[in-house]
Amino acid sequence: MTFTPHISIYPEGDFNYKWFGNSAMKATLIFSKNLDYNKKLFRTRVNIHLGNEDRIHTASSIKSLWIKNNVDTSNEASDIDKINLILKIIYESLITIGKVEGWDIQTIEKAYQLSIADNGSFVWYSKIKSNRKRNLKARVKVLLEETGKVPIIAEFFDNKSSLQFEVHIIDTFLHFVDWDRTFSKPDWMDNEKFGFNLINSQLLIFANSQSMRSETVISEKNWSREEIEGKLKMLTFKKFSSNKEFVKWAQENTRI
Secondary structure, eight states: OOOSSEEEEEEOTTOOGGGGTTHHHHHHHHHHHHSOOOGGGTTOEEEEEEESOOEEEOSSSEEEEEEEOOOOTTSOOOHHHHHHHHHHHHHHHHHHHHHHHTOOHHHHHHHHHHHHHTTTOOEEEOOOEEOTTSSOEEEEEEEOOTTSEEEEEEEEEOTTOOEEEEEEEEEEETHHHHTSOTTSOOEESSSSEEEEEETTTTEEEEEETTTTEEEEEEOOSSSOHHHHHHHHHHHSOOOOSSHHHHHHHHHHTSOO
8 A cells, every 4th residue: 555645634732633533544544545656745744733723834745734623523423424524634635735736636636536435444455466377366455443453364366356265364553554564565475375575585474375374484584583573573463552552562572
């Protein structure tokens, strides 16, 4: 999944951000998924600030837009309504910045229409790739659960592109999909194994089309087994009671 530009939403002042739940995160992912890849905007960030004023700053690679918050968080609303509300905020913000920066407005408008059509659901698919024998094709499907867990699932197809079966590869954190992009480029390792080659082939996480199971292979080179296993633990989803607990756990499992 590509993020061009990378979109973030920030509440300011006394805005009741909890009212959105994870709708803002879902809406951002849905809109980003539907934006066409733009190489010129690869390292561009769009920060949307919900606050008490209207202003814009676009002089750097970080395009910041402040907009007055008109969201009435005292009203009850469905998750889909909240997602659609955020989608509209993202759309209008990108149009505002796009007109200043000379971006392709039609692309933004198309992404908005596709995002509304998704009806609040986030699913991303990688490109379908054929193995060397050309007898099997595969791609990954990325989902987002309410807990923040991101399941990554391999889908296998025959050479006529008919879905044959799925294999759950790993549950990870959103950070490794939308920011770090660890799981953005799945590929075939041979004619049966499809997944991810990480840390210079020292960590392989893949779906085996023969056994129809996920597998993990560790091969130490310039990293020790302990360091590689720490990386694997970091990539594997775990529920935390607070962000502080997550940061501490991540630091303990990150290579020094």
